Amino acid sequence: MKSTIPLHVIQLGILPFFSSLEVFKFRLVSLEWAEAIKVSWCNSAKEEMMRHVHSLDLLYEKETLSKLMNFKLVYVMTCGQIMQEQFMQLDMKQILARLVSINSECASRVIIAVTILLNSSAISFGMPY
Numbered sequence: 084m085k086s087t088i089p090l091h092v093i094q095l096g097i098l099p100f101f102s103s104l105e106v107f108k109f110r111l112v113s114l115e116w117a118e119a120i121k122v123s124w125c126n127s128a129k130e131e132m133m134r135h136v137h138s139l140d141l142l143y144e145k146e147t148l149s150k151l152m153n154f155k156l157v158y159v160m161t162c163g164q165i166m167q168e169q170f171m172q173l174d175m176k177q178i179l180a181r182l183v184s185i186n187s188e189c190a191s192r193v194i195i196a197v198t199i200l201l202n203s204s205a206i207s208f209g210m211p212y
Contacts, residue, residue, distance in 0.1 A: 093119045103128040 088097075093116065098106050106127050110117040179197060182190045 090115070090119050094123045098123040098127060099130075101127065103131050 098109070098120065101109070103124060106120055106124050110120040110124075175197065179194065182194045182197070
């Protein structure tokens with residue numbers, strides 16, 4: 084039985100809306116549809132494969148970004164611990180005495196910054212300053 088739907092309408096207007104498996108099953112409708120599907124099925128299968136490739140690409144990018152962020156987090160935490168240990172080794176009283184003896188505007192600003200730093204570190208590290 085001859086279909087009343089033109090071949091180009093079947094190929095361009097109907098088949099693109101179905102998955103490649105559904106399109107493959109449509110070949111049983113008629114011989115005319117089977118001929119139309121021979122041309123269209125490759126396109127729908129290719130589009131599905133491209134969607135899968137894009138999904139895999141996105142997953143790979145997310146996984147890579149996650150690993151990079153975890154590495155950066157470990158690195159930043161390690162650097163923070165090293166800086167904390169070095170800060171604990173400093174003799175702040177000696178540094179402040181040296182800055183007071185300089186007696187300049189720049190030294191005054193550094194004294195204020197060190198004082199603020201000492202007050203915040205005393206709170207967070209429990210230092211006796």
